[in-house]
Amino acid sequence: METNLKGNSITQRYGIIVFCVSGLVAILTVVLSVDGLGPIDDHQFIRTIFQGKPFGYYILPELGRFIPLTAQEYVLTSRIIEPSPFLFHFIGGIKVLLIGVLLFYCLMLTRANSWALAILWCVTMYSIGFANAAIRLQIGELNALFLILVFVWSTLVSEKVTSLISSRQNIIVVTGLVALAVAFLYKELIFVFALTFGAVELLRYYRQKQGKIPARIWALLIIGACYIVFYGLWRVTFATSSSSYASLHATAILDVINFYATNDPFIIFIVLPLTLFRVLLIIRNANKHTVYDSFIVAASAYVGAFLALRMFNTYYLLPVYGFAVCGIAGILAGQAATWSSTVLLVTTGLLGANTLPVAVFDMQSLKSIANNHYQFVQVLSKWLVENPLPNSEHRNLVLKGVSQGSGIEIIVSLKTFLESLGTPDAFFEIKTTEVDDNKNISSYYGVKDELVYTGNIGDILVFNPYQKVVITPPLQAPSYYEIYRSGFEWALPRWTGWDWLKICVFSQNNCTSGIFASKQYTGYAAMLVRRLASPIQLAPLSSPSYRIEPLDLPSTMQAGITKKLDVSIENTGSETWPANGISSPGMFVHLSYVWINENGQVAFEGNRFTFPEPIQPNDKTKVSILLKMPMQPGKYKLFVSPVQENVGWFYTQNNNDVTKVIDIY
Structure with missing residues (x-):
């Protein structure tokens, strides 16, 4: 050197x-x-x-x-x-x-x-x-x-x-x-x-x-x-x-x-x-x-x-x-070039290489956010003008996961963009779902000190990248009508070079799973609340029943790989499945999967994925899951099924044939 x-x-x-x-x-x-x-x-x-x-x-x-x-x-x-x-x-x-x-x-x-x-x-x-x-x-x-x-x-x-x-x-x-x-x-x-x-x-x-x-x-x-x-x-x-x-x-x-x-x-x-x-x-x-x-x-x-x-x-x-x-x-x-100057330059280069992936992520995400936001406000403004509430009532725009303090720029920005596009300020009022985390800033901008807003029928839920508590928009939720969703919603995780090596090279964990769990939301979505979510009752379900649309999976797949899968599911029973959109302890219902080997034994269970809200009878919803293939080659039966924690799997009581036989090589 x-x-x-x-x-x-x-x-x-x-x-x-x-x-x-x-x-x-x-x-x-x-x-x-x-x-x-x-x-x-x-x-x-x-x-x-x-x-x-x-x-x-x-x-x-x-x-x-x-x-x-x-x-x-x-x-x-x-x-x-x-x-x-x-x-x-x-x-x-x-x-x-x-x-x-x-x-x-x-x-x-x-x-x-x-x-x-x-x-x-x-x-x-x-x-x-x-x-x-x-x-x-x-x-x-x-x-x-x-x-x-x-x-x-x-x-x-x-x-x-x-x-x-x-x-x-x-x-x-x-x-x-x-x-x-x-x-x-x-x-x-x-x-x-x-x-x-x-x-x-x-x-x-x-x-x-x-x-x-x-x-x-x-x-x-x-x-x-x-x-x-x-x-x-x-x-x-x-x-x-x-x-x-x-x-x-x-x-x-x-x-x-x-x-x-x-x-x-x-x-x-x-x-x-x-x-x-x-x-x-x-x-x-x-x-x-x-x-x-x-x-x-x-x-x-x-x-x-x-x-x-x-x-x-x-x-x-x-x-x-x-x-x-x-x-x-x-x-x-x-x-003169000495060992100390060599160490200085090599260390500088390594530090720069370590933060380079973060810089790339920031550029990618900021570009995506800017393009998505510009399209979002134009669609939302047009919808608000074309769908006014009776008696000149204002419609609540609820910023999910946003606090009035750290999210003050988002509140001011959304109001400014909508008004500039011709939306009268009397048509809407902006609410947030999180506790004010900087009252000095919100007070300076003249934002009223309000309690956390929980939502009502007719509100528009706004999902954006600037959230204090990350809440991503559901693929499909029974209580919401989708007004707008960005075409490109995700950016790679904000990992350093060392993080990428540690997670994707040196770790035993699957890299795809880590990326899926840590990727950043850069899109925008607006969803109209057409009904209030059912109250959550944590009790064992007596006769759960469900139907899943055919899974988009080939008959042969490579061992050990992970595949993202969007699952459309309907509650065909008579009971409401308790869910709240996040993984919580208790008898909540989540979506998961089970691999059954040729001996009829459970090879392994998958991770849990949450339903966006309590799923009532006849409700249809869509949930993304990460499907990990078995490590050992062979012929397996795959059950994608809801599971009530501490109670049991739905597929063991369901009459519908939801199995899929896959040859793992």
Whole structure:
């Protein structure tokens, strides 16, 4: 590995360029395939840009927020071209392309070898934060990362190229300073970069006695200090509440650390320890201090600010990558390839590879959610207008599994989208089924503090991906009439690379079963309540009877594999089967299966799968099950049957012939 690290041939460089271009194309393909608007943030576009109204600056005195630059690129483009979801995601694609190219160029300026360049470029472009910011439209961190890279570029050019004429040098320096100053208007905490980097650079020049300190360092400190003064005066003058955005979203510090360790392991396990090591090194020897050390110290200070505020999100640390990867690349380029540099790069690559599947999942799910949501609100709006309740009564839209606190964006978004599509606000009222988990946020948005809503006839149940308690829509439920269901509803599990290896390679469990149990719901469904569910009575059933439609299974199947099967079943008895949609202890009725071998013995029983509600006599429903084949080859009888826990299997009392003989090979 060390020999390869020393190599920096033209062939290697071209190979890295081709690799990075391929990666950019892959990311852009996903971004450009989004042709919808998701419920998070994008409802602000619906109430303004899509209706030809001014887009309000995101300045909230009551929350202490001052980040006016949130969507100006979309506003400007919409004045020239008719706004559309594809147009906005196309703009996002341009930003992704610019960041990818500029990051690559900045890494090349560090003169890092090809391995370091490739690994550090990938750990940024394939990070979880970048994946989330690339799909969502109003994520200021994406723009902030680009502006920070412009500043990094100007700094590296100023440090390394001394042959530039003075006027050109000044233009480059001013461009970098302006870019970083503009980034303040996307995220307030960017001033931490300016002050920390400027202070550490000032210390470097002072300790190394390099002569006159460059004006750009003084300018950087002045810009950062001026912003703090301005922001402080603005808060004192205009703040209207003791609450702040940070206080509303602050959580336990251990939860914050764990979150960032999981989502940004490169930052937590590489950048922070390396910063500590380099700080100790340069304290002892000032000559070891380089501009790259100043980069990683500034990056670590930004991380520390979020830890101090106890705030977290998947993309909050994205701007850190601009300083961090260029800083590490420069440090590695300034020393010979050793075992320590090899370990550093290999560890960085492994951490990036471990989180890559999560980043892929996030892009897939966010794309699916945006496209599904955009279709869903259009269908629901049309249905509400065409099916009004008598006497101008409003219809309750019940968000299943959603809490008013953590789900406030979903509530506001749904209302905004429906009204923008012509649905009068008197036609509907939005309810939630879970206890309010953040009363400060719901109170700020003016949502009434209501008890948990249980539902009534005529309500519309809305199933969506943003649930506090995950409740997926049933395939078919006797009490519901399906108004809408997304065509594509599921995304792969949000597993790390290690999770995939552990579950699908090293574990004895079946990989398909694990995927089925952990896959994420990314669709939308709306179901009209046409009757109330029967009360649940947990008592042994005396004479259960059922009928199952023919199973779509071949007569021969491979041993040990797992197959997803949708089972249509009818209660042909005279008793109601107790069920509540979740696996609960007690005499509930579930759907399962049994394999009987050639000796008439039970080979094994399957897992339990829940019915969506109590199944009354003559009710028909549909349930998905995971059917696992026997491990030993042979001829088996398969019984797919309800089972009442602690009581018995229905197939032993049923007169209908529901067996299916399958040859397992």
